[in-house]
Structure formats: structure tokens, C-alpha cells
Amino acid sequence: MTPNVIEGGAPSRGRASLTSFLKNVAPALPLLAIIGYFFLFPIGRLIYVSFMSNENTFTLDNFRTTMQEPYRSGFINSIKIGLFSAAIAALPGAIAAYFIESRGPVKLRRTISVMSGVLANTGGVPLAFMFYAALGIQGQLTKVLKFFGWDIYAGRFSLATFLGLLIVYLYFQLPLMVIVFSPAIVALRREWSEAARNLGASQLNYWIKIGIPLLFPSFIASFLLLFASGFSAYATANALTIGDIALTPLQIGGLLDGNVSAAQLNLGKALGVVMIVISAFAVIPYLAIQRRSARWQKQ
Amino acid sequence: MKRKLDLPLTITLSALALFVFIPMLSAFEFSIRTPAKGGYGWDQYLWAIREEEFFYYIIRSGWLAAVTVLITLIVLVPTMTWLHLSKSTIRPFVDGISLLPLVIPVVAFAVGAQISFPEFVQDTVLELPFLYFVLALPYAYRTLDIGLNSIPLKTLTEAARSAGANWWRTIITVIIPVIKSAVVGTVAITFALSLGEYTLTVLLHWDTFPTWVTFVAQENILGAIAISMMSLIIPFLVLTAVTLVSPERSTQGRK
Amino acid sequence: MSSKSLTLRNISKRFGNVNALNNFNLEVGVGELVALLGPSGCGKTTALRVVAGLEHQDTGSVLVGDRDISQTPAHKRNMGMVFQAYSLFPNLTVEENVAFGLQMRKVSKHVRLKKAHELLDLVGLDSQSKRFTHQLSGGQQQRVALARALAFEPEILLLDEPLSALDAQVRVNLREEIRRLQLSLGTTTLFVTHDQEEAMALSDRVGVMNNGVLEQIETPDTLYNKPATSFVASFVGTMNRIPAQLIDGHVQLFGKKIPVLRNGNESGNVVALVRPESIAIKSTESDANAKVLTRLFMGASSNIVCQTKDGTVIQSLMSSAESGDLHPGSAVKLEVTNREVLISNA
Numbered sequence: 001m002t003p004n005v006i007e008g009g010a011p012s013r014g015r016a017s018l019t020s021f022l023k024n025v026a027p028a029l030p031l032l033a034i035i036g037y038f039f040l041f042p043i044g045r046l047i048y049v050s051f052m053s054n055e056n057t058f059t060l061d062n063f064r065t066t067m068q069e070p071y072r073s074g075f076i077n078s079i080k081i082g083l084f085s086a087a088i089a090a091l092p093g094a095i096a097a098y099f100i101e102s103r104g105p106v107k108l109r110r111t112i113s114v115m116s117g118v119l120a121n122t123g124g125v126p127l128a129f130m131f132y133a134a135l136g137i138q139g140q141l142t143k144v145l146k147f148f149g150w151d152i153y154a155g156r157f158s159l160a161t162f163l164g165l166l167i168v169y170l171y172f173q174l175p176l177m178v179i180v181f182s183p184a185i186v187a188l189r190r191e192w193s194e195a196a197r198n199l200g201a202s203q204l205n206y207w208i209k210i211g212i213p214l215l216f217p218s219f220i221a222s223f224l225l226l227f228a229s230g231f232s233a234y235a236t237a238n239a240l241t242i243g244d245i246a247l248t249p250l251q252i253g254g255l256l257d258g259n260v261s262a263a264q265l266n267l268g269k270a271l272g273v274v275m276i277v278i279s280a281f282a283v284i285p286y287l288a289i290q291r292r293s294a295r296w297q298k299q
Numbered sequence: 300m301k302r303k304l305d306l307p308l309t310i311t312l313s314a315l316a317l318f319v320f321i322p323m324l325s326a327f328e329f330s331i332r333t334p335a336k337g338g339y340g341w342d343q344y345l346w347a348i349r350e351e352e353f354f355y356y357i358i359r360s361g362w363l364a365a366v367t368v369l370i371t372l373i374v375l376v377p378t379m380t381w382l383h384l385s386k387s388t389i390r391p392f393v394d395g396i397s398l399l400p401l402v403i404p405v406v407a408f409a410v411g412a413q414i415s416f417p418e419f420v421q422d423t424v425l426e427l428p429f430l431y432f433v434l435a436l437p438y439a440y441r442t443l444d445i446g447l448n449s450i451p452l453k454t455l456t457e458a459a460r461s462a463g464a465n466w467w468r469t470i471i472t473v474i475i476p477v478i479k480s481a482v483v484g485t486v487a488i489t490f491a492l493s494l495g496e497y498t499l500t501v502l503l504h505w506d507t508f509p510t511w512v513t514f515v516a517q518e519n520i521l522g523a524i525a526i527s528m529m530s531l532i533i534p535f536l537v538l539t540a541v542t543l544v545s546p547e548r549s550t551q552g553r554k
Numbered sequence: 555m556s557s558k559s560l561t562l563r564n565i566s567k568r569f570g571n572v573n574a575l576n577n578f579n580l581e582v583g584v585g586e587l588v589a590l591l592g593p594s595g596c597g598k599t600t601a602l603r604v605v606a607g608l609e610h611q612d613t614g615s616v617l618v619g620d621r622d623i624s625q626t627p628a629h630k631r632n633m634g635m636v637f638q639a640y641s642l643f644p645n646l647t648v649e650e651n652v653a654f655g656l657q658m659r660k661v662s663k664h665v666r667l668k669k670a671h672e673l674l675d676l677v678g679l680d681s682q683s684k685r686f687t688h689q690l691s692g693g694q695q696q697r698v699a700l701a702r703a704l705a706f707e708p709e710i711l712l713l714d715e716p717l718s719a720l721d722a723q724v725r726v727n728l729r730e731e732i733r734r735l736q737l738s739l740g741t742t743t744l745f746v747t748h749d750q751e752e753a754m755a756l757s758d759r760v761g762v763m764n765n766g767v768l769e770q771i772e773t774p775d776t777l778y779n780k781p782a783t784s785f786v787a788s789f790v791g792t793m794n795r796i797p798a799q800l801i802d803g804h805v806q807l808f809g810k811k812i813p814v815l816r817n818g819n820e821s822g823n824v825v826a827l828v829r830p831e832s833i834a835i836k837s838t839e840s841d842a843n844a845k846v847l848t849r850l851f852m853g854a855s856s857n858i859v860c861q862t863k864d865g866t867v868i869q870s871l872m873s874s875a876e877s878g879d880l881h882p883g884s885a886v887k888l889e890v891t892n893r894e895v896l897i898s899n900a
Binding site: 023024025027028031032034035037038041042043044045046050095096099100103104107110111113114115117118119121122123124125126127129130131133134135140141150170171172174225230231232233235238248249253256265268269271272273275276279280282283284286287 | 305307308311312313314315319320321322323324325326328370374375377378381382385388389393396397398399401402403404405406407408409410411412413414415416426428429432433436458459488491492495496497501502503509512515516520524525527528530531534535539540542543
């Protein structure tokens with residue numbers, strides 16, 4: 001791969017268009033080939049097979065089934081947990097990001113950044129362990145709360161309920177928010193708050209007229225990403241619940257285990273496709289907003 | 300500005316610390332319990348390390364992660380350098396495609412992967428690292444992108460070329476050292492993601508360290524907790540050490 | 555709102571263990587444009603930011619007219635400030651940016667936009683009023699920043715190296731615009747820069763700062779011709795440094811005995827400070843005391859660089875017409891035309 005990047009010169013037309021096409025594209029081919037085969041191809045196949053019946057004819061039956069119980073509930077619950085975990089984590093995460101980035105010393109910022117990276121990736125069995133140890137029936141925090149008069153297990157609470165899952169999800173949603181939102185805080189230039197003060201704006205005025213309007217799109221974008229993260233989470237839900245909560249990732253997991261009835265052969269694929277669509281509804285606006293924000297963030 | 304305590308920052312950090320460390324410390328406390336002898340001890344950790352499968356799976360996951368990192372560096376660095384230099388028309392396209400894995404939930408991707416690859420490739424070095432590569436792509440790509448943007452790439456390349464270096468030498472001896480921190484970041488993200496990847500791996504019935512931990516949990520829960528603790532604390536310590544040691548240049552050029 | 559005078563009295567400010575400002579005193583008269591000139595770290599920006607209220611002084615006071623504003627918060631000080639770069643609000647249009655100060659003063663929308671347009675017109679950017687920051691060039695952005703700072707008729711105008719981030723040509727044009735505007739509005743102005751040409755061209759008076767202290771503050775003319783310290787002498791314009799012996803209040807330069815301008819604590823081996831335009835060159839064979847190294851043609855004048863027998867390099871500024879016969883290698887006689895010279899310790 002020895003692309004000629006420095007040489008200039010306009011080749012003559014006609015035969016040159018193939019050469020120029022190759023020059024324009026060839027060096028990227030290895031990357032595109034890998035993405036194509038290991039990513040686009042499986043996704044394409046997924047979409048294709050989701051429309052296939054057991055007899056390999058075109059059908060919409062798989063999708064019809066996804067809209068029925070228990071898959072319907074699965075989607076509703078997954079969307080709910082995505083929305084709720086994002087909603088609860090968004091504002092605290094944003095505020096934490098603000099204080100850390102704007103007031104923390106450099107070493108602290110970097111340490112927190114690394115920690116957030118590790119925590120945002122925490123999930124599944126290790127995370128379940130940590131919460132069993134803290135909030136399980138024999139958990140440390142449970143004991144402490146009981147001591148102060150609050151028996152959290154007096155009702156129907158357990159970590160395997162929707163509420164329990166939600167609490168556990170926060171453990172990685174909050175750091176994720178800090179990671180995704182911090183760049184927007186960092187991009188807020190000191191000159192803007194100083195210019196605003198100089199022009200007569202109190203701190204409050206600055207935030208209302210300049211700070212928050214600038215941060216708001218990134219805040220929404222981060223929320224969207226958090227939704228996608230909560231919506232798609234598999235490992236943690238799998239570790240905490242025993243299949244009694246309908247969640248789409250878990251249902252797909254069950255179908256992949258091979259114990260599928262004949263009627264459900266390609267159901268998992270259809271579920272996957274619907275998941276992609278829902279996720280896209282969040283992630284694509286996220287990307288679009290980030291792109292627009294880059295205009296003032298990269299000055 | 301002043302020497303006095305920054306109250307909001309302290310409150311924020313304290314709240315975060317409580318939130319983060321209570322579960323961690325609780326689990327840690329469990330993991331050092333010794334029910335047989337009463338009291339505390341490192342029994343579970345010692346047991347874990349002595350399990351022969353422990354090192355087998357660590358090495359296996361480490362190996363897969365290392366291959367992923369290798370693929371990432373070999374494929375991404377030259378391609379992205381070229382993209383930045385050549386002002387090719389397909390650059391927006393590649394930029395966009397690199398973000399696509401973010402849109403696709405890993406579960407859905409797993410389903411697609413299950414039905415797409417021939418048998419001989421599955422669960423080998425031929426498949427997993429490439430899948431991990433795809434999963435890590437949005438983060439790796441962006442890290443390298445920022446790194447390449449922050450250097451005078453064209454000038455450096457032209458200087459190297461006019462001094463006689465060919466394409467590969469230029470990349471290895473000139474470009475990579477200059478974007479060192481971006482490369483380190485990319486390696487870190489890719490390695491961490493590959494090591495810890497669970498969902499794709501378990502749904503496709505593959506064997507790596509994270510899936511092994513789940514398996515151990517069924518037999519020896521305290522031991523599994525000990526292993527989980529190690530798998531959390533060690534990457535954190537390593538990454539912190541790397542970050543604190545490497546000098547960062549501020550990308551926003553303030554006076 | 556008419557402009558007032560600006561006074562800084564005994565201002566001291568430390569950052570950690572660095573003394574940014576050391577008992578700093580300054581008075582700017584009504585309608586005057588004073589420049590603070592100095593190298594990085596000399597404290598000029600700190601002084602400006604103390605005036606603006608963006609930094610709080612450790613000791614001392616700031617007065618606008620008779621009013622002591624030392625404890626007034628920044629947003630109540632009624633001063634307009636132009637930053638070096640990037641200070642326009644990216645989420646507001648140009649006209650909204652300019653009208654911002656008036657908006658903070660609760661001026662109605664119709665009135666404040668009208669005033670914004672007036673000012674944008676003054677800086678020639680009325681056509682860009684609906685655009686956003688990222689759509690403007692650096693020079694345009696600074697013009698908007700200037701309009702924004704002046705829109706609410708502040709008593710004091712503060713400029714923090716407003717031209718430093720701009721291209722050379724843009725810098726020169728904008729420099730003139732700033733001065734023109736300032737004169738027509740009569741606003742008391744404090745201007746910080748490290749570019750001595752800029753300071754000299756724009757200001758009524760220039761204050762040269764070094765290490766937190768104001769070394770000299772005078773009109774550009776006086777500063778140039780009668781620098782009070784050797785720092786000022788070398789910072790403003792070019793200065794030849796000729797080693798000599800101080801004997802009895804005189805130095806011997808190129809065969810002439812010249813009295814020195816000041817007798818501070820200099821003695822024995824000193825350095826005479828002579829401007830290039832005060833060195834006369836005569837082409838000669840017989841009594842040459844130097845030879846020409848290069849001739850730098852700059853149009854109407856030329857810079858002749860010579861070297862004396864003991865190795866000192868001396869620059870002489872002459873009209874090109876008169877120096878036509880001087881080439882590298884020519885033997886010349888140098889002479890100092892001053893009646894007195896400045897000296898400094900070697």
C-alpha cells in the first residue's frame with residue numbers, strides 16, 4: 001500500500017477516472033473490507049432473515065409476533081428502563097461533570113475520567129455481585145438501613161425487580177453521562193463567562209442566556225445515548241433477574257440458546273431488527289446533535 | 300483561585316464516592332470473608348489464583364484482546380493517516396461508517412453474527428478479534444481522529460518524505476510517536492473493551508475470562524466475587540497509572 | 555454616559571508566589587488612550603483584569619472618576635472589554651451579541667437592536683448582523699467584539715491584546731479603526747499589548763511594564779527619545795549597545811567625548827545606548843573605524859549593519875539615497891550624533 005498522496009497533477013479524463021477512483025478509495029479498502037464482512041454483512045443478513053419464514057419464503061409473521069405478548073411487554077419494559085435510567089442519571093451526571101471539569105485540578109480530572117471509563121463498562125455478573133453485597137437481602141447497606149429503621153425488603157422490593165434493575169443500571173449510566181457530557185463542559189470557554197460578566201450579566205444571567213443554551217443540545221444528546229445504553233443492556237439484566245421480567249435483550253438471548261420452538265425460528269432476528277430501529281431513533285439524533293455542537297466546541 | 304475549600308466540588312465528589320464505593324467495598328468485604336475459619340482472609344483470592352483455569356482464561360482473553368489491538372493499529376493508523384492527508388472524497392463516508400456500531404445494540408449484532416460466519420471460523424482468532432474490533436471502532440476511530448487533527452500532519456509527512464522515508468517508515472518513525480497519547484488511548488480503550496466484552500461472547504457460546512467468571516459463580520460464589528474484584532480493580536489501577544504518568548498536552552490552546 | 559478618568563492606586567496582586575503586580579499606580583485621564591506595553595508575564599494583563607473586576611487585587615484601590623469601585627463586582631462596573639479572541643457568544647447572532655450589554659441593562663428589544671445596528675454600522679459589519687460567530691473571520695469577530703463593548707456607552711474601554719491573534723494586514727487596519735472610534739466617542743481607554751509598534755502608533759501615552767512594575771509612562775515621543783531605564787530603551791524601538799568606559803561623567807565613542815545623560819549607579823565599564831538614526835556613517839579610507847557587513851534596503855531608508863574593530867555590531871539608519879555607495883566590506887567611519895548619551899551597566 002503505497003498511495004501517492006503528495007503528488008498533484010490532474011490526470012486526463014476517461015481512463016483516469018478509474019485510476020483516480022482507485023487512488024481515492026484503495027487505501028481505505030482493508031478497513032472497509034473488515035467493516036463490510038464482520039459488521040455490515042451480519043447486520044444485512046439479520047435483516048434479510050428476519051423477513052424469512054421457516055420455509056424460506058418472504059413473510060412479515062416474525063414482526064407480527066414481536067408486537068404480541070410477551071415481546072410487546074419486553075419492548076415496553078426495555079424502553080422504560082432505558083428512559084428511566086437515562087432520566088435519573090442525566091442531571092446528576094451533568095452536574096457532576098460540570099463541577100469536576102470546571103473546578104477540579106488536572107490530576108483529579110484525569111483520574112475521574114479513567115474511573116468513569118472503567119465504571120461505565122462495568123456490568124453483568126461483577127456488577128450484580130457488588131449490588132448483592134450492598135443491597136441484597138444480606139447486604140451491608142441493607143443492614144445499615146435496617147438499623148436506621150428502613151427495611152427495604154419489607155415490601156416486594158428485590159434487586160430482581162424493575163426498580164432494583166433501575167438502581168443497578170445507574171451504576172454504569174451515571175459514569176457514562178459524565179464521560180459523554182464532559183466535552184461540552186470543557187468546550188465552554190472562560191472568555192464567554194468573563195465577557196458576559198463584563199457586559200453586566202450576573203452568574204445566573206450568564207447561565208440562563210449563554211451557558212445553558214450552549215449545553216442543552218449536548219445534554220439532550222447525552223440523554224439519548226444513555227437511553228440506548230439502558231435499552232440495550234443485556235449482561236446486567238441477565239445476571240440479576242431469573243427471566244421473570246420481560247426485557248427484549250433477555251428474550252433474544254433466550255431464543256439464541258437453541259431451545260426454540262419451530263414457530264420461533266427467525267423470531268429472534270425480527271426482535272433484533274426492531275431493537276436496531278429503536279436504538280437508531282436515539283443514536284442517530286445523538287450523532288447529529290454532536291456534529292452541530294462541534295461547530296462551537298472546536299473553535 | 301482561593302485556598303479555601305470548594306464546597307460544591309467537595310459535595311459532588313463525596314456523593315459520587317459514596318455511590319461508587321459502597322457497592323465495591325461491600326463486595327470486597329464479602330470476598331475476604333472466610334466462613335470456615337470465621338473472620339477475614341485472602342482465601343478466596345488465593346483459591347482463584349490457584350485455579351488452573353484462572354490463568355488459562357486470563358491469557359486467552361488477553362491474547363484475543365492483544366490481537367484486536369493489533370488489528371486496530373495496523374488497519375486504522377495507516378488508513379486514517381491517509382484519509383487525513385489525501386482529502387479523499389470518501390472520508391465523510393468512512394467517518395460515518397465508523398460510528399455505525401454505536402447504533403446497533405450488541406445483542407442484535409450477536410444474532411446477526413451467529414448466522415453469518417462459517418463454522419470453521421467461529422471461536423477462533425479469525426473471528427472474535429475482528430468482532431471486538433468492530434465494537435471498539437467508534438471509540439478507537441474517534442481517539443485517533445482527534446490525535447491526527449491536533450498535529451501538523453501534512454508538514455510532518457512532507458518533511459519525512461522529502462528526507463527519503465517511504466510510506467511505512469514515515470508512519471512508524473514519525474507519525475506514531477507524535478500522536479503517541481492518542482495511540483495509547485486507542486490501545487487502552489480497545490484492550491479494555493475486548494477484555495471485558497461479555498454480551499457478544501456469551502450469546503455466541505464462546506469462552507473467555509468474563510464468561511468463565513459467570514460459570515465459576517455457579518459453584519463458588521465467594522470465589523467468583525474475588526475474581527470479579529480483581530477484574531475491576533486491576534484494569535482501573537493500570538489505566539490510572541498509565542494516565543497519570545503520561546504527560547497530556549492540552550488540546551485547547553489557552554495562553 | 556460620558557467617560558470618566560481611571561485610577562489604579564497601589565495595586566498589588568500575587569499568584570501563588572509570583573508577584574504579578576507590585577504597588578502598581580496608574581492614572582488615565584478622561585478620553586485618553588493609554589497603552590500598557592511589556593513582555594509576557596510583566597503584569598499588564600493582570601492590571602487590566604483587576605480594573606475589569608475579573609481578578610481581585612490583594613491591596614490597593616481602583617477608581618473611576620471619584621468613585622471607588624474596588625469592591626464592586628465585575629458585572630456592575632460598567633466597563634466595556636474586548637478580549638484577545640473567542641469572546642463572542644456562539645449561540646447568539648452578531649446583532650444579539652452586540653445588544654447583549656444593553657439587554658442586561660433591561661433596554662427594550664427594539665431600542666437595543668437599533669443601537670446594535672448603529673454600532674455595527676460604525677465598524678462596517680451591519681450586513682453580517684444575522685450571522686453567527688463561526689461564520690465570521692477573525693478580524694470581523696474582533697470588530698463585533700468592539701461594537702459589543704461600546705454598545706452600552708461604557709465609561710471605560712478595556713482592550714486585552716485585541717489584535718494579537720490577527721493577521722498582519724488585518725491588524726494594521728483594525729488598529730486604525732479602534733483609534734478612530736475611540737477618539738470620536740471620547741471613551742477613556744486602557745489598551746494592553748506586547749507589540750511596541752502598535753502601542754506607539756495608537757496611544758496618547760504608553761506605559762512600559764516589567765515584572766509587575768511600571769517603568770515609565772510617557773507620550774510615545776518622549777518614551778522613544780528619553781527612555782528612563784535601559785529596559786525601556788531596549789524594548790521600545792531598536793537600540794545599539796556600545797561598550798565604553800564611563801570616566802568623569804563622559805564616555806568616549808568613536809573618538810568623541812560625549813557627556814552621559816544620567817548618573818545612576820553606573821560606573822567603570824558601561825554600555826552606551828544609541829539609536830540607529832543617531833549613528834552617522836561616512837565612507838572613508840583613511841580614518842575608518844568600522845566596516846560594513848550588510849546593507850538592508852527598506853525603501854526610503856536603509857539599515858546599514860557594521861562591525862567595529864573590537865567586534866561590536868552597530869546598526870545605522872540612513873536615507874537610501876545617501877547610503878548608496880556603501881557595500882559589504884566598505885571601510886567607514888562611524889560617529890555618534892547625540893549631544894548626550896544614555897548609558898547602562900554592562
